[in-house]
Amino acid sequence: MNNFRADLHCHSTCSDGTKSPGELVQLAVNTGLSGLAITDHDSIVSYELALPAAEQLGLKLLTGAEFSATHMGSNIHILAYAFSPKDPYIVNFCAKHTLRREKRNREIIAKLSERKIYINYDELNNSQEGVPSNKKTIGRPHIGMQLLHKGYVSTLQEAFSKYIGEGKPCYANVDPFSVEETLETIHQANGIAIIAHPHLINNIKIFRQLLDLNFDGLEGYYAKFPPQEQKRWVKIAENKRWLITGGSDYHGDIKPHIPLGCSWVGEEIFNLLKNKFQENTKS
Ligand code: AMP
Ligand code: FE
Numbered sequence: 001m002n003n004f005r006a007d008l009h010c011h012s013t014c015s016d017g018t019k020s021p022g023e024l025v026q027l028a029v030n031t032g033l034s035g036l037a038i039t040d041h042d043s044i045v046s047y048e049l050a051l052p053a054a055e056q057l058g059l060k061l062l063t064g065a066e067f068s069a070t071h072m073g074s075n076i077h078i079l080a081y082a083f084s085p086k087d088p089y090i091v092n093f094c095a096k097h098t099l100r101r102e103k104r105n106r107e108i109i110a111k112l113s114e115r116k117i118y119i120n121y122d123e124l125n126n127s128q129e130g131v132p133s134n135k136k137t138i139g140r141p142h143i144g145m146q147l148l149h150k151g152y153v154s155t156l157q158e159a160f161s162k163y164i165g166e167g168k169p170c171y172a173n174v175d176p177f178s179v180e181e182t183l184e185t186i187h188q189a190n191g192i193a194i195i196a197h198p199h200l201i202n203n204i205k206i207f208r209q210l211l212d213l214n215f216d217g218l219e220g221y222y223a224k225f226p227p228q229e230q231k232r233w234v235k236i237a238e239n240k241r242w243l244i245t246g247g248s249d250y251h252g253d254i255k256p257h258i259p260l261g262c263s264w265v266g267e268e269i270f271n272l273l274k275n276k277f278q279e280n281t282k283s
C-alpha cells in the first residue's frame with residue numbers, strides 16, 4: 001500500500017480561508033500530502049495562483065471549486081473538479097456568482113443596518129496575499145468577521161446563529177443558481193460534480209431528489225467523519241456507482257479545529273480526476 005494522500009476540499013484567501021493559495025501548497029507539503037485541490041466558494045482563481053508553488057515543491061494540483069446552489073430553498077454545495085482553468089462555461093459561471101454575491105451581500109448589510117448594525121461593504125474586501133480584490137469571493141464569513149471585529153458579536157458562530165445563518169433575521173439569498181444549472185455548467189466543462197458534505201443536507205426528501213440528479217459522486221470522507229459516518233456515505237455512493245471523494249474542508253484560522261489533510265483520497269481516485277483534467281487541458 002502506498003502512502004499517497006490528496007485533500008480534495010479546502011479554502012484559500014480567494015474565498016473564506018485564511019491561507020493564500022501558495023501557503024496552502026506549502027502546508028500541504030509540510031503535512032505530507034501528495035495531491036491537493038483548492039475548492040474556493042464560486043471561484044477557480046486559486047489554481048493558477050497555487051500552481052508555481054505546487055510545481056516548485058512537487059505537489060500534484062488539481063482544479064477545484066465549491067459551487068453554491070439552492071434546491072427547494074436549501075443551500076446545497078457542489079464540488080467541481082478537473083475542468084480546465086480557462087474553461088469558458090466555468091469562468092462565465094464564476095463571474096455570474098460574483099454579481100449574485102455582491103447583490104446578496106449588500107442585502108445582508110442593509111438588513112443589518114435596519115438593526116443599527118453597521119458594516120461597510122468596502123471593508124469586507126480587504127484583499128491580501130496577492131489575491132486581486134476583483135477575484136476574491138466575498139461571503140458571509142467575511143461579514144461575520146466584521147461583526148466580530150466591531151464587537152457586535154463575540155464569536156463568528158454567534159454572528160451566524162443570531163444574524164446571518166440560514167433563516168436568521170439578516171439572512172438573504174438573491175438570485176440563486178439551481179443544482180440543475182450548476183450540474184449542467186460543470187458537465188459542459190467536462191468536469192466532475194460531487195455532492196459536498198452530504199451529512200449537512202438534513203432534509204431527507206431533498207437528499208433523495210439529489211440522488212436522482214446526474215452527480216458523479218459524493219464526498220464520503222469529510223473533515224473528521226467517524227468511521228461509521230464514512231461507511232454510510234460510501235454505501236450510498238457504491239449503490240449509485242458514484243465516485244467517493246474526500247477532503248478536510250480546511251478554512252485555516254476561522255475553523256482552527258479542522259487541520260488540512262484530516263480527510264483525503266488515495267492515488268486511485270486522484271488519478272481518475274487527474275486523467276480527466278489532462279483530457280480537458282490538452283491542446
Ligand atoms: P456564503 O457562501 O457566503 O453564503 O457563506 C457560506 C459559508 O459560511 C460556508 O461555506 C461556511 O464556510 C460558512 N458558514 C456557514 N454556516 C456557518 C456557521 N454556523 N458558523 C461558521 N461558519 C459558517
Ligand atoms: Fe466556507
Ligand code: FE
Nearest residue numbers: 066077196197
Ligand atoms: Fe461547503
Ligand code: ZN
Nearest residue numbers: 009011066249
Ligand atoms: Zn468548503
